[in-house]
Amino acid sequence: MEGNQGTGAHVIPKYLELKDQLSGKLDRSKGTDMLYPMYYSMLGRVEKYLAEAMDCETLKLATILHPCYRMHLFELVFGSDSDEVKECVKLLNFRFLEYKEKPVVSPTRLNDPEPDITVIGNSEADPSSLMARLASRMTRKPSTPYENEIETFLKADLIFTSKEIHDKSTPLRWWKANCTTYPSLSRMARAYLGCTGSSCAVERLFSAASDVCSSRRGGLLPSTMSRCVSSLMWLREKVPLTGDFEEAGKALSALQPVPKKKMVT
Known part of the structure; x- marks a missing residue:
């Protein structure tokens, strides 16, 4: 679930x-x-x-x-x-x-x-x-x-x-x-059909919202908060960015560290 x-x-x-x-x-x-x-x-x-x-x-x-x-x-x-x-x-x-x-x-x-x-x-x-x-x-x-x-x-x-x-x-x-x-x-x-069978997804959403909408950002419009939280969840789920956000997606991918390959001896 x-x-x-x-x-x-x-x-x-x-x-x-x-x-x-x-x-x-x-x-x-x-x-x-x-x-x-x-x-x-x-x-x-x-x-x-x-x-x-x-x-x-x-x-x-x-x-x-x-x-x-x-x-x-x-x-x-x-x-x-x-x-x-x-x-x-x-x-x-x-x-x-x-x-x-x-x-x-x-x-x-x-x-x-x-x-x-x-x-x-x-x-x-x-x-x-x-x-x-x-x-x-x-x-x-x-x-x-x-x-x-x-x-x-x-x-x-x-x-x-x-x-x-x-x-x-x-x-x-x-x-x-x-x-x-x-x-x-x-x-x-x-x-x-959009309802969830457990509170896991809701708990993750509230956790993400607390990371984005801190006390210093209380003046944000509800629609802006919704877009910010959704964007954060998409990035965490590694949803590919396309269209107008394709260039931003490439820039974010370039910033991610490349895992080092283990040396085989």
Whole structure:
């Protein structure tokens, strides 16, 4: 869950996967097994954290708006007619109306969208694991067209490679390529998929802000502070400088010390 990318969409799936794995280990082990008490305690703790995550509206919507998971994950784990699935659908429809009523800003024209980045398929994965069952469920194609935006997204035939499903940038890149197809949902996705699953990124951001915005620089405008902190984070992450900043990037690279080569004797 660390890193500067949005990880909120992976919190509930990870807890569900851990619960599935621990339940399997618990079923296969005997009461006299020395690891049985450990599995039992771990499962109880995972169920506690899963319940807390399922109470978080932001995490649920981030999971639903992740094109790899959508409602398939909740239907697979809880059942299509479960209260959890009905609650998630109700929540999605409620928040969708808020974004749909907001004025739509014409998006910048994009290049041809990438082919449907679609999941599935880690040949080395355990076929009985939660993610493997989710993958096989997602290969089923819808038989009829859908009119409204939510239904079209939830039942679209999407397939992703194993590498893409583990790449935390996949959902936002997919939404960028398909924002014209789902105009209101894409705005929701930008808001919810950007959330982090832990406070690590926020703590690093505050630490960087304290380095840039000292007490002597309290007169800076908020927009200037934001640009300064963002620039510092980009430099720390070694993001290449291009365009108007290309020359500055070359100058900074020249100032960096070159590591000395070890002499081989």
